[in-house]
Amino acid sequence: MRLVAGLTAAALSGLAAAAGQQQDAEVYMLQSSWQASSETPSIPKEVARHIFLQRTSRQRYGSDLRDIPSSIDTEVAVDQLARFGKNPTPLFTHADKTDASQLVVIIEGAAAEQSNRLKEKLGQKAAFTISDPPSSTANNHLMALFRNMGVASSHQCDISAMVNPFDTDCWTGPSSVVKYDLRASPKTVDSLLDNFSRLDKFVADGDLDVMLVVLPESSRSSKLSHWSAAAAGTGSDLRRRRDAEMVISDQDNTQAKTTSAPTNAPAAAPGGDGGSAARRTKPVPQCFRSLDSCMTGTDSCSGHGECVDKYGRGNSSGSEAAASCFACVCKASVVEREGAPTKGRKTVQWGGSMCQKEDISVQFWMIAGFSIVIVGAVSFAISLLFGVGEETLPGVIGAGVSRSK
Numbered sequence: 001m002r003l004v005a006g007l008t009a010a011a012l013s014g015l016a017a018a019a020g021q022q023q024d025a026e027v028y029m030l031q032s033s034w035q036a037s038s039e040t041p042s043i044p045k046e047v048a049r050h051i052f053l054q055r056t057s058r059q060r061y062g063s064d065l066r067d068i069p070s071s072i073d074t075e076v077a078v079d080q081l082a083r084f085g086k087n088p089t090p091l092f093t094h095a096d097k098t099d100a101s102q103l104v105v106i107i108e109g110a111a112a113e114q115s116n117r118l119k120e121k122l123g124q125k126a127a128f129t130i131s132d133p134p135s136s137t138a139n140n141h142l143m144a145l146f147r148n149m150g151v152a153s154s155h156q157c158d159i160s161a162m163v164n165p166f167d168t169d170c171w172t173g174p175s176s177v178v179k180y181d182l183r184a185s186p187k188t189v190d191s192l193l194d195n196f197s198r199l200d201k202f203v204a205d206g207d208l209d210v211m212l213v214v215l216p217e218s219s220r221s222s223k224l225s226h227w228s229a230a231a232a233g234t235g236s237d238l239r240r241r242r243d244a245e246m247v248i249s250d251q252d253n254t255q256a257k258t259t260s261a262p263t264n265a266p267a268a269a270p271g272g273d274g275g276s277a278a279r280r281t282k283p284v285p286q287c288f289r290s291l292d293s294c295m296t297g298t299d300s301c302s303g304h305g306e307c308v309d310k311y312g313r314g315n316s317s318g319s320e321a322a323a324s325c326f327a328c329v330c331k332a333s334v335v336e337r338e339g340a341p342t343k344g345r346k347t348v349q350w351g352g353s354m355c356q357k358e359d360i361s362v363q364f365w366m367i368a369g370f371s372i373v374i375v376g377a378v379s380f381a382i383s384l385l386f387g388v389g390e391e392t393l394p395g396v397i398g399a400g401v402s403r404s405k
Contacts, residue, residue, distance in 0.1 A: 165202060
């Protein structure tokens with residue numbers, strides 16, 4: 001009986017160890033220029049975190065890997081970041097015109113059956129795996145970092161809206177990060193599969209690049225509470241580097257951000273409200289899918305224009321069209337001059353994506369053209385004077401003034 005009991009206990013402990021074994025997280029790449037490799041590398045969580053930051057950063061991310069532990073080869077980490085990260089934007093090129101929108105979707109608590117369904121629908125194997133996916137607490141810290149960077153939205157959007165990069169309600173810029181917990185939202189996988197055709201169309205057209213991070217259910221019980229070794233506090237040197245570089249910090253500094261927000265907030269423009277000034281600091285899409293979204297997103301073109309369909313295929317009722325591209329068309333406005341010496345009216349031209357900037361190109365070219373003409377006239381007059389002075393006198397005048405012998 002003791003032998004049977006011992007064998008039973010050993011078998012149960014083996015099953016418990018197998019059930020509690022940490023599984024790797026799978027990361028899939030969906031973009032038009034992506035070519036899957038025959039090998040699926042395993043990447044540490046610190047390097048994977050830098051890949052997420054590099055793909056979604058709205059500034060030029062410097063790939064500062066100072067928080068990478070010494071056990072990870074830096075050259076290998078740089079190669080992985082260059083392979084799976086976003087290609088750098090060419091100089092003197094607007095990112096919204098050349099780059100696709102970047103979306104990182106984090107699915108937390110995926111079971112084996114759900115992971116297999118996603119793999120079958122995608123029709124490809126994972127681009128890379130994360131060998132040590134951290135816990136739910138670490139995922140919350142990571143999302144707090146993205147929110148502090150202005151990438152992740154403060155409200156949860158449905159997956160059907162997130163796959164549309166032209167949805168101005170959920171997209172506030174060229175990149176976005178969203179996390180879905182399958183324990184709280186069990187139908188997320190079904191919704192993703194139902195909207196896969198729309199997602200694939202945006203990817204094929206080059207409008208969207210997606211990185212799908214599937215975290216297994218076993219990662220909830222992980223002892224790793226941060227994605228970054230520096231945020232976990234492993235070593236005083238890493239803590240000093242973390243304090244010196246805010247972008248690689250993984251701690252939730254929400255209170256500090258809230259305290260410094262009034263100092264860094266842009267001041268309201270004279271004659272306008274603070275809400276309009278705050279909205280103008282956000283990137284404005286090049287195209288809106290409907291007239292209503294254009295009027296809302298541009299504050300009615302700042303009162304200096306109107307929203308029209310650039311391609312002429314939309315309607316004026318405010319409903320969406322399949323190929324509509326609503327944008328602001330600026331109009332001139334007549335204002336009263338201030339001050340006694342300059343009383344009267346003047347016409348002001350407006351420009352910008354929201355018609356929020358005064359167009360002074362006419363005044364500039366008038367001043368520049370007048371200056372060029374004046375400089376040319378003065379130079380021509382001086383050259384004529386030098387030419388007259390260099391001419392020789394006629395012979396008759398020379399004979400009349402010569403001395404007689």
